[in-house]
Amino acid sequence: MAKTIIEPFRIKSVEPIRWTTRAEREQLLKAAHYNLFLLPASDVLIDLLTDSGTGAMSTYQWAAIMEGDESYAGSKSFDRFRKSIQDIFGFAHVIPTHQGRAAERILFGVMCKKGDVVPNNTHFDTTRANVEFVGAEALDLVIPEGKQPSLSHPFKGNMDMKALEDLTNRVARERIPLVMLTVTNNSGGGQPVSMENVREVSAVCKRHKIPLYFDACRFAENAYFIKLREKGYESKTPKQIAQEMFSYGDGCTMSAKKDGMANIGGILCTNNDMLAQQE
Numbered sequence: 517m518a519k520t521i522i523e524p525f526r527i528k529s530v531e532p533i534r535w536t537t538r539a540e541r542e543q544l545l546k547a548a549h550y551n552l553f554l555l556p557a558s559d560v561l562i563d564l565l566t567d568s569g570t571g572a573m574s575t576y577q578w579a580a581i582m583e584g585d586e587s588y589a590g591s592k593s594f595d596r597f598r599k600s601i602q603d604i605f606g607f608a609h610v611i612p613t614h615q616g617r618a619a620e621r622i623l624f625g626v627m628c629k630k631g632d633v634v635p636n637n638t639h640f641d642t643t644r645a646n647v648e649f650v651g652a653e654a655l656d657l658v659i660p661e662g663k664q665p666s667l668s669h670p671f672k673g674n675m676d677m678k679a680l681e682d683l684t685n686r687v688a689r690e691r692i693p694l695v696m697l698t699v700t701n702n703s704g705g706g707q708p709v710s711m712e713n714v715r716e717v718s719a720v721c722k723r724h725k726i727p728l729y730f731d732a733c734r735f736a737e738n739a740y741f742i743k744l745r746e747k748g749y750e751s752k753t754p755k756q757i758a759q760e761m762f763s764y765g766d767g768c769t770m771s772a773k774k775d776g777m778a779n780i781g782g783i784l785c786t787n788n789d790m791l792a793q794q795e
């Protein structure tokens with residue numbers, strides 16, 4: 517691909533945003549009790565709360581909306597959607613949701629109960645909320661390096677394997693309904709997880725017969741980091757790397773508002789037939 521110093525595309529739609537003064541912003545933040553979730557979006561000039569939905573869709577994506585098959589059942593648009601998801605993720609069942617948080621709500625609602633523990637490298641805020649909503653504990657087990665911003669480490673999103681092993685020894689299997697890996701580890705600054713770490717987590721899960729699910733929001737960037745930083749992956753494509761990564765898991769949730777390059781949307785995938793029926 518040719519290297520350009522400019523972005524090789526034209527952005528053709530314009531959405532006005534309201535200009536605010538520093539004094540107004542201070543007032544608005546105070547009124548929201550410094551809780552960013554209580555701020556009206558229309559008062560936000562630069563959104564630093566999330567990377568969600570900040571991308572622009574391509575002309576082809578917008579045009580595809582007009583060509584979409586909205587049939588009540590058997591829609592060919594859904595077949596196309598499922599085929600392209602399965603090509604990368606490889607999971608048996610694909611359930612479209614309106615956002616990532618909706619996929620989480622369904623997954624944890626079906627798989628978790630009060631008193632359960634869900635380990636993750638770091639739960640994203642919506643993920644934590646959905647785990648806690650069903651009365652389970654959301655446990656963050658990222659490696660210590662991942663908590664030190666000044667430290668250099670190629671995969672600061674890795675799961676702490678000792679902490680995961682300790683948990684599986686300390687807590688009964690019945691209380692750990694799934695293990696989750698967030699790629700990239702967004703609440704920890706979008707730091708990547710190595711393939712070696714994915715393999716190790718998967719091996720522990722298999723040994724204890726615990727399903728492994730990915731929070732796959734930025735899977736493509738994670739794959740690219742693996743290509744750049746992990747030995748043995750230099751000549752693989754990000755797609756091949758993503759395919760290998762997902763082959764170690766049993767399913768995923770994903771917000772399509774990030775690497776999915778959509779304005780809105782999400783997916784829930786699983787290999788578990790029984791679960792897919794309940795979901």
Ligand SMILES: Cc1ncc(COP(=O)(O)O)c(C=O)c1O
Pocket residue numbers: 566568615616617618640642643698702703731733770771772773781782
């Ligand atoms: C890692 C992660 N998980 C889940 C979500 C929730 O996705 P959504 O905003 O589509 O509900 C986000 C982003 O917002 C995220 O970054």
